[in-house]
Amino acid sequence: xxxxFQRVGKKYESGQEALSNVxxxxxxxxxxxxxxxxxxxxxxxxxxxxxIERQTSGQILVDGIDLRTLSRRAIPQHRRRVGVxxxxxxxxxxxxxxxxxxxxxxxxxxxxxxxAKRVRAALDKVGLLDKEKYNPMALSGGEQQRVxxxxxxxxxPELLLADEPTGNLDxxxxxxxMNLFQEFNRVGVTVLVASHDLALVARMRHRVLTLNQxxxxxxxxxx
Amino acid sequence: xxxxxxxxxxxxxxxxxxxxxxxxxxxxxxxxxxLRQHQTTLTESFMRLVGYPLSSVMTVMVIAxxxxxxxxxxxxLKNVQSVTDQWEQQSVITLYLFPGLEDTQALALSHxxxxxxxxxxxxxxxxxxxxxxxERSSGYxxxxxxxxxNPLPIVLRVIPKELVDVxxxxxxxxxxxxxxxxxxxxYAELDAQWxxxxxxILSFGQRFAYALSVLLVVAVFLIVGNTIRMAVxxxxxxxxxxxxxxxxxxxxxxxxxxxxxxxxVLGGFFASLCIFSLSWWVSAPAERLIDLYxxxxxxxxxxxxxxxxxLTISAFVGVIGAWIAVNRHIANIELQ
Numbered sequence: 001x002x003x004x005f006q007r008v009g010k011k012y013e014s015g016q017e018a019l020s021n022v023x024x025x026x027x028x029x030x031x032x033x034x035x036x037x038x039x040x041x042x043x044x045x046x047x048x049x050x051x052i053e054r055q056t057s058g059q060i061l062v063d064g065i066d067l068r069t070l071s072r073r074a075i076p077q078h079r080r081r082v083g084v085x086x087x088x089x090x091x092x093x094x095x096x097x098x099x100x101x102x103x104x105x106x107x108x109x110x111x112x113x114x115x116a117k118r119v120r121a122a123l124d125k126v127g128l129l130d131k132e133k134y135n136p137m138a139l140s141g142g143e144q145q146r147v148x149x150x151x152x153x154x155x156x157p158e159l160l161l162a163d164e165p166t167g168n169l170d171x172x173x174x175x176x177x178m179n180l181f182q183e184f185n186r187v188g189v190t191v192l193v194a195s196h197d198l199a200l201v202a203r204m205r206h207r208v209l210t211l212n213q214x215x216x217x218x219x220x221x222x223x
Numbered sequence: 224x225x226x227x228x229x230x231x232x233x234x235x236x237x238x239x240x241x242x243x244x245x246x247x248x249x250x251x252x253x254x255x256x257x258l259r260q261h262q263t264t265l266t267e268s269f270m271r272l273v274g275y276p277l278s279s280v281m282t283v284m285v286i287a288x289x290x291x292x293x294x295x296x297x298x299x300l301k302n303v304q305s306v307t308d309q310w311e312q313q314s315v316i317t318l319y320l321f322p323g324l325e326d327t328q329a330l331a332l333s334h335x336x337x338x339x340x341x342x343x344x345x346x347x348x349x350x351x352x353x354x355x356x357x358e359r360s361s362g363y364x365x366x367x368x369x370x371x372x373n374p375l376p377i378v379l380r381v382i383p384k385e386l387v388d389v390x391x392x393x394x395x396x397x398x399x400x401x402x403x404x405x406x407x408x409x410y411a412e413l414d415a416q417w418x419x420x421x422x423x424i425l426s427f428g429q430r431f432a433y434a435l436s437v438l439l440v441v442a443v444f445l446i447v448g449n450t451i452r453m454a455v456x457x458x459x460x461x462x463x464x465x466x467x468x469x470x471x472x473x474x475x476x477x478x479x480x481x482x483x484x485x486x487x488v489l490g491g492f493f494a495s496l497c498i499f500s501l502s503w504w505v506s507a508p509a510e511r512l513i514d515l516y517x518x519x520x521x522x523x524x525x526x527x528x529x530x531x532x533x534l535t536i537s538a539f540v541g542v543i544g545a546w547i548a549v550n551r552h553i554a555n556i557e558l559q
Contacts (some may be wrong), residue, residue, distance in 0.1 A: 050467070052557075079469035090464050104468040109256050151468070 001063060001081060001158035001190045002028045003049065008058035010044050010214075018044040019214045022058070026192060031185040033201045034194040036211035042194040045211070046161050049192075050082060051075050080108050083152030083189075087164035090148065091136040097123070097147050098132040104155040122150040126180060142173040149177070153184055160184055162193040166200065178204055261477070268481035272489075279486075282450045286490025289443050290537055291497035293436035294525070298498055300428055302523055306513070307421055314387040314418075316399050318379040319410045329377045332407045336381055341398055346380040353378055376409065387415050392422060440540055443490065447483050447544030454482060455552040462556045472553065479549040480542055487541020491534040499524055 003026040010019040019041045026032060034042050047053040048060060051067060060067045062078070070078060083104075091100050101122055105115045123129045126146035128139075136144055145165060152160060162181065166174035178193070178200060185191045195201055201208060210218035272279040318336075320329055326349065337345040348356070353375040358364045381402065387395050395413055403411035455462065465475050502524040509522055525533065 052467075073471075076466075076469040076471045076474075079467065084467060090460075090467065092461055092464060094461070103464065107465060107468050107470040107474055109253075109260055111256065111259070155468070 002026065002061075003159065003190070003192075004061040005045075006059050006061070008048065008055045008060055010041075010048065010053065011056045017214055019048075019055070019211075022211075022214075022216050024209055024216060024219055026190060029185070029188050029190055030207065031182065031191040032193075032207040032209055033204065034192055034209045034211065035196060035198060035201055037196065040211040041214040042211055043163055044214075046084070046163050046192070046194060049159070049161060050084060051078055076107075080104065080155060081157055082159045082161060083155065083157035085145070085148050085152045085160070085162040085165045087167040091144060091151075093135060093137045095135075096132065097128065097134050097136055097139070100136060100147055101132075101150045101154050104151060108155065118154055119150075122154040123147075125153070125183075126150045141168050142170075142177075145169065145173075145177060146180070149180060153189070157189065159190045159192070162191075162195075164194055164196070166195060166197060171200070174200055175203075264477050264481050265484075268478045269485055271478070272482065272485055282446065282486055283489045283493060285446050286443050286486060286537070286541075287493035287497060289439045289446065290490055290494035290533070291501075293432060293439050294494050294498045294533060295501055296432040296435060297529075298502060298524055300425070300432055302509075303428070304425065305523060307425065308390060314383060314395060315414045316381040316383065316395070316402060317412045317414065318381060318402055318405075318408045319412075320377045320379065320407050321409045322374075322376050324377060324407055326377070328407060329379070332405060333379055336379065336402065336405075341384050341394075343382045343384045345382070348378040348380065350375050350377055387418055392418055440536075443487075443537070443540050444544040444547075447486050447541050448548040450486065451479050451483055451545045451548040452552050455479060455549060455556070459556055462553060466556075475553055476546075476549050480545050483541040483543075483545025483548075484538055485541070486545075487538040488534055490541070491537030494537065495525055495530050495533055 005022050005024050008019060008022045009017070011017045022041075022045065034045065036042055044053065048055050048067075049062075051070070054068070067078075092103075098119055101119045102115050105118060110118070120129060120132070123132055126149050128143060128146055128150065131139060131143065136147055139147065149162075149165070152162075160181065165181075166177050169177065174197065181191050181193055182204070207220060208218065209216060320332070330347065333345050333347050336342055350373045354367065354373050357375065358367055383395055383398055385391050385394060392415060395415060399411050399413040402408060462475055502522065506522050513522075
């Protein structure tokens, strides 16, 4: 998936200006990091890509299509093409790991055999195949995060967004998770990871976008 | 950035695959898939009710009680109706002729009326007979004898062929009106007042039952709506995650609609059960009472059609109630 932000601004109803005049272009199959101190607008930028929020100025092009032209009914279709990973995992504790990961497939109406196959493939990729019957509550923080990643990629998304995916993890686990993202990127998924862990970001040697008070202050380099 | 060209090629291949995959599994509509989803949701929503037995049972019972009231009233009315339909009575239409009328004219009318096909017989009561009858029964002999002349008119007592009951009352009223329109007749009276009263009481009862039914159906709407609202609220996280991974509103709504469906169907089922038990409980005294009147009456409860109707209405009310609640509350749950 190819993403282009053109002079994008987002002003909340409270008057707070979360983003202003943001420009960048994420190529199909590219991997980039998004950094900045908390409140710089990283989450807002990701919400705009997910159509959780709408920008108040400028335009966002996804594969050349202006997101503003999509109707309300088209939003679910758009979200199925995007996998998201959050810091606070967003897992459901009333069902097993398997069923958490299966959710995006169930929602898009895949048949049960397909679901089982793909869920196991995704869990295998994050190294949790033996935990499919567990309740996510019984897993460690790092494992929960990996379940979240499996859920984000199970639907073979074209864009993977991760908002502070290593926020609560120790350096070793953080690196593992970043490596996972890199693997997905290697098979063609466009990846954007928001993180304030600058040391880790620098080690990964990818393009770095930096936000400061809603403005894009750095684009390129390795952080 | 260095590995980009390579990556780009891989990416293009992958994106073509992804697009194909989109076309195959996402954009096309399969009836089989759709039905399977519905079937899954149907069973899942039932299992969810079973998973919270106490609150589910309470909700279902409240709905059952609310529905069994109008249902029970309906059965009661149905029985009263069938009892009264069997109560027949020989009725009489009394014709009071104009005072100045000659006996010959009155006799002619009497023959004419008795020739009508809906009339069984006509009894002719002359002024004198009337006076004698009156003296005997009223105890006003003194006063009557003091009058200069007989004030009573000639009276014809017409016995219609048809026995009167609630259903034939209107036919007899028509016959009475026809006889009243004869020029010799001053006033015609149909002696079926008690039946008229019964008919009125029945139609009053029917209206009362209708009004009560409407109120209680509205109550069921509210009960289902409130239960579904709480269900949506308790599954807030799930709704959020589903929206995040691209669930359509219809998909999110579906389990709650089925939940409403189950509440309705189960409520209707237990309401029918309530009515059956109630009928059984009152059947012994009711039959003894009916035996006293030696009628061939049989106590009735819900028949198959009525059970199906009851379940259909309750399922419908459940789904609509859920629909209203879900639409209101799912819109309130937005990702942020």
